[in-house]
Amino acid sequence: MSLETIVAQFGYPALIIGLLVEGETMLVLGAFMAHRGYLNLPLVILIGCIVSFASDQFFFWMGRLKGNQFLDNRPTWKPHVEKAKSLLGWNTTLLFLGIRFMYGLRTVLPFMIGMAKLDPKKFVVLNLIGAFLWALTFGLAGHLIGQLMAAIFEDVKEHELVIALGIILVGAGVWLYYRYTDKVQKAK
Secondary structure, X not given: OOXXXXXXXXXXXXXXXXXXXXXXHHHHXXXXXXXXXXXXXXXHHHHHHHHHHHHHHHHHHHHHHHHHHHHHOOHHHHHHHHHHHHHOOOOHHHHHHHHHHOOOOOOHHHHHHHHOOOOHHHHHHHHHHHHHHHHHHHHHHHHHHHHHHHHHOXXXXXXXXXXXXXXXXXXXHHXXXXXXXXXXXXXX
């Protein structure tokens, strides 16, 4: 089965699931596949926006409705919660817009904003704007990677799988780096 066939059959469902696991990597990969003609770039960006928005809304309302009860069952969140609490004094507009750009705090921040009982109407509007900006940023980054690869390789199709694996490995590397630095900080 070719990469083209796999992406045609499973591309959008895999994108949705991947966005819930490792958003930036999957969005960049989806946009690269859109550049290659296997997916539709505006649809990839729209799906990225919707999944990111919905995820943050979910954690906002979970924090608002079940905050302390949920935290009691997740002691590993404690360092992230403390960091997120320190950010709640910031300009809430910028904080709401920038949540998803704060790697390692993307889940905890909406949760803490919900727990802090900050304005849900303001959060929903700024969350939607932030989700769109995030999806557009990483969608265009993936498309740019496609353009760069087309400029480097005479026949990109021959290298698609290696490029896709490279995108995944870079994303995994960033994830591992943040996991490692988290453990080092916890050990201090």
